[in-house]
Amino acid sequence: MSTTWLEISMSLDGYVAGPNATLDEPLGEGGERLHDWIIGLDAWREAHGLEGGDRTQDSELVEESRARTGAVIMGRKMFSGGAGPWADDPNAGGWWGDDPPFGVPVYVLTSNAREPETMSTTTFTFVTDGIESALAQARESAGDKDVLVAGGAQAAQQYLAAGHVDEIDLHVAPVLLGGGRRLASHAQLRHARCESSYSNRAQKALSAAGPIPGTCLSKCSPATVPK
Numbered sequence: 336m337s338t339t340w341l342e343i344s345m346s347l348d349g350y351v352a353g354p355n356a357t358l359d360e361p362l363g364e365g366g367e368r369l370h371d372w373i374i375g376l377d378a379w380r381e382a383h384g385l386e387g388g389d390r391t392q393d394s395e396l397v398e399e400s401r402a403r404t405g406a407v408i409m410g411r412k413m414f415s416g417g418a419g420p421w422a423d424d425p426n427a428g429g430w431w432g433d434d435p436p437f438g439v440p441v442y443v444l445t446s447n448a449r450e451p452e453t454m455s456t457t458t459f460t461f462v463t464d465g466i467e468s469a470l471a472q473a474r475e476s477a478g479d480k481d482v483l484v485a486g487g488a489q490a491a492q493q494y495l496a497a498g499h500v501d502e503i504d505l506h507v508a509p510v511l512l513g514g515g516r517r518l519a520s521h522a523q524l525r526h527a528r529c530e531s532s533y534s535n536r537a538q539k540a541l542s543a544a545g546p547i548p549g550t551c552l553s554k555c556s557p558a559t560v561p562k
Contacts, residue, residue, distance in 0.1 A: 337474055338481040340502040341491055342400055343518060344369040347507065350515040351488045358426060361416040368510045373397065382436040400504070405480025406473035407437055408466075410490035411445040414459070421449050429459070440476040442469040444490055466493050488516035495519070 345351050346369060353363025362369065373379050377388030378397035388394075411417065417424035429435065435457040442460050449461040462469040473482040484494050494500050495518075505518075 337405065337477050337479065338501045339470065339474075339484065339494070339499055340481055340504065341484040341494065341500050342504040342506075343486055343491060344372070344506040344508050345518055346510050346512045346515075348511050348513065349517050349519070350512040351486070351491070351518045352516040353512045354514040356412075356416075358416050361412070361430075363512075363515045365510065365512050366515065369508045369512075371510075372506065372508060382438075383431075384434055384436075396504075400483070403481045404439055404483045405477030406439050407441045407483045407485050408469050408473050408490065408494075409441060409443055409485045410487045411443060411447075412489065413485060413487040414443045414445075419447065421447055429454075435459075439480075440473070442473050444469055444493075466490075466497060466499070470494075470499055488518065491518060 343351050350366075351369070353360075353366035356363040356366070360366065372393060375389050376394045376397055377390050378394040378401075380386065380388040382397075382401065414429050415424055415426040416430070417426055421427045431454070434455040435441075437457040440458050440460065442462050444466060445461050445463060447461075448463050451458055451460045453459075460472065462472065470482065484491060484500065491500075
């Protein structure tokens with residue numbers, strides 16, 4: 336069976352999104368800074384149809400993530416930032432235009448029904464019957480590859496709380512947000528391994544399978560997951 340994994344960026348004070356999210360600032364105040372480490376990389380830019388970018392060891396992380404992923408699960412907020420009926424969502428087409436960067440099936444958790452939509456090489460399926468249904472469909476689509484829970488924070492928390500996440504790749508950004516949404520509000524994580532990336536950010540792979548709480552910073556020393 337394929338691995339279900341979560342990849343997400345987190346601030347030094349434990350937030351995966353800033354406070355006061357809006358359509359103009361979907362990651363909340365200051366939340367975009369969580370992704371400064373990735374948006375300048377050549378591998379990220381290539382996937383988004385852009386030229387140029389820096390080639391670093393972080394580029395290899397992005398390429399490895401893309402290569403292992405056979406299907407993606409995300410929440411409605413990550414897809415469009417909206418809520419309620421799709422007809423009332425000003426960003427109902429999603430953030431990526433006509434050529435999304437995924438290239439694999441994407442399953443969007445939502446309480447509002449909608450027909451599947453194919454954009455370039457990505458088909459979005461809108462799942463209204465819960466996280467287990469989305470995971471089952473994603474696993475079938477992924478085949479021998481892995482299922483990525485891409486976010487946002489609420490979707491990540493739901494899968495962690497249900498015990499469906501086998502692995503977390505946690506990119507710790509060197510920023511302090513001071514508030515917002517935490518990743519580990521509803522789960523305890525057991526530290527498995529930690530390695531530093533090119534620019535001294537910590538890339539952590541954690542197991543959500545055990546009752547022992549723990550995480551690590553740059554020295555990989557166990558500590559209590561923020562709640």
